[in-house]
Amino acid sequence: xxxxxxxxxxxxxxxxxxxxxxxxxxxxxxxxxxxxxxxxxxxxxxxxxxxxxxxxxxxxxxxxxxxxxxxxxxxxxxxxxxxxxxxxxxxxxxxxxxxxxxxxxxxxxxxxxxxxxxxxxxxxxxxxxxxxxxxxxxxxxxxxxxxxxxxxxxxxxxxxxxxxxxxxxxxxxxxxxxxxxxxxxxxxxxxxxxxxxxxxxxxxxxxxxxxxxxxxxxxxxxxxxxxxxxxxxxxxxxxxxxxxxxxxxxxxxxxxxxxxxxxxxxxxxxxxxxxxxxxxxxxxxxxxxxxxxxxxxxxxxxxxxxxxxxx
Numbered sequence: 001x002x003x004x005x006x007x008x009x010x011x012x013x014x015x016x017x018x019x020x021x022x023x024x025x026x027x028x029x030x031x032x033x034x035x036x037x038x039x040x041x042x043x044x045x046x047x048x049x050x051x052x053x054x055x056x057x058x059x060x061x062x063x064x065x066x067x068x069x070x071x072x073x074x075x076x077x078x079x080x081x082x083x084x085x086x087x088x089x090x091x092x093x094x095x096x097x098x099x100x101x102x103x104x105x106x107x108x109x110x111x112x113x114x115x116x117x118x119x120x121x122x123x124x125x126x127x128x129x130x131x132x133x134x135x136x137x138x139x140x141x142x143x144x145x146x147x148x149x150x151x152x153x154x155x156x157x158x159x160x161x162x163x164x165x166x167x168x169x170x171x172x173x174x175x176x177x178x179x180x181x182x183x184x185x186x187x188x189x190x191x192x193x194x195x196x197x198x199x200x201x202x203x204x205x206x207x208x209x210x211x212x213x214x215x216x217x218x219x220x221x222x223x224x225x226x227x228x229x230x231x232x233x234x235x236x237x238x239x240x241x242x243x244x245x246x247x248x249x250x251x252x253x254x255x256x257x258x259x260x261x262x263x264x265x266x267x268x269x270x271x272x273x274x275x276x277x278x279x280x281x282x283x284x285x286x287x288x289x290x291x292x293x294x295x296x297x298x299x300x301x302x303x304x305x306x307x308x309x310x311x
Contacts, residue, residue, distance in 0.1 A: 002026040003228075004070050004112075006057050006103060007077030009036030011179045012118065012171075016074055016221045021047045023225075028066050030077065032056040040178050057099030063106035070110065072228050075103050075117040078148075081183075082122060082271045085144035096147035097154075104158045104166070112164065116227045117155060119168040119235070120148045121213070121276055130243075131279040134170070134235045142271035152235060159233055167227045169220075172239035172278050176217030176298060177305035188246060189214070189299070192253050193306050201261040202254075206268040208247035211275045213239040216298035219291045223283060230287035239278035240291050252296065256303050 003020055007013040008029030013036065020027050026049035029041055033054060044050050055062040057077045067073065078096050079085065085092040100117070107115050124132045125139030140146045155166035173187070181190035192202040215238060223238045250263045283289040293301075 001071040002028075002069060004028050004030065004067055004073040006030045006073065006075050007036060009033060009038060009041050009052075010076060011040075012174060012217055012220055013074075013076035014040035014178055015176065015217045016076065016224055017041060017050070018044055019221050019225065021050050025049065027051070028053060028070070030055060030057065030063070030066055035079075035180070035183070037180070056095075057102055058095060060102045060105065063102050064109055067106045067110040067112055070112045073103060073107055073112055073115045074224055074228065075100065075115055077103075078118065079144070080118075082142045082144045083269055085142050085147070086271045089143035092143050092147050096144070097150045100151040101154055104154055104164060107164045108158060108162045114165040114167070114228060115155065116167045116169065116224050117151060119152055119170045120145060121170050121172040121237070121239070121278065122273060123149050123152075123170065124273075126274050130275070131241070131277045132237065133279045134237060134282055141273065144271075165231070165233045167233055168235045169223055169227060169238045170235060171220060172213040172215055172237070172276055174215055174217055174220050176302050179217070179302075181306075188212070188249070189253075189302065190306070192250060193257070193303055196253055196257040196259050196261060197303075197306060199259060199261075202250045202263045203266055204246050204250065204263045205266050205272065206246075208250070208263060208265065209245050210272070211243040211245050211277065212249070213241065213243055213276045213278050214249075214295055214298070215240045215291055216293040216301075218298075219293055222292075223289045226287040226289050232286040236283040236286060237278040237280050238283060238289070239280055240295060241278055241280045242295065243275070243277040244295065253299060253303070256300055
C-alpha cells in the first residue's frame, strides 16, 4: 500500500511510520518539524519506499500533490498540547482545524479512500461519569479539545458527503520511545523519567490524585493500522482501560529508575482534565484492537529507551 503519514516525524507519527516501513508499505511522511524531529525518522529514510516532505498541513497544494495515488492517510499532524492551546488558541485552530480540513479535502480531491486521524480523550472534559464512552456528550475544556472535536465533525461530513471513510482514534495518555521531554508542554511520563534519571524529583501540577489512562505508543500504532485495514468508520477510544493516579505513577517510575524521590507539587494548570478512564470495547468489536502491553512493561521499555538515547 501507499500511505501518507502527517506529523510523521513526531512522537506517535514516527513510531507509526517506522512500523509501516517495516511492514513493507510505501509511505510519504509530511512534517514541518515544528515539534517533530528529523532524527526520529532518519533510520527509515534509506528505505526505498519511504519519502519525506518537509511542509505543513496548512499548505493545501502540498497535501494534494503528496496524496496523489495514496491508499490511505494516517493524520497525526497537530499542535497536540492543552497548555499551548490555552496560550495560543488561534494557532491551534489554524493547524488543527484548518489543517485537518485540508487533509480531508486532499483525500477527497485525490480519491484517497480512508483517513485515520488522531483525536483525543480531552474531548470528554471533566464529565464525572466513568469509564468514558464514545457516545457521551462532549464537554471540551480547552481550545485543543475543541479543535479535535471540530475535526471529528468535519470527518463525518466528508464521509457523508464525499464517501471518504474516516476513523477517529481518541487517544488517552500515550507514552513510549521518542516522546519529547524537553518542551514546556511535554507529557507527564517523559518529564517524570528525565527528572528521575537526572536524580531530581518529579513535578506534579495539583495534588497528584488526578488519574490517567495510559497506553503505550506500540499499542497506539497497532490500533491505527488495524483501523486502516478494516472497514470501520467513526469514533473509537484507544487506551489501556486502567486508571492510575500521578502519585502512583511517580512511585512506579522511581522504582523502575532506582531512585528515591518524592514529587514536588505545584498549582494545577488551566484546561487539564482531573480524571480519565476509557471504555475500549468498541475498538475491539470494530477492528480487533485491545492493548497488549501492561503499564509496567511499557514503562520499563520507555525508561530503557531514555537511558540509551540520552534524552
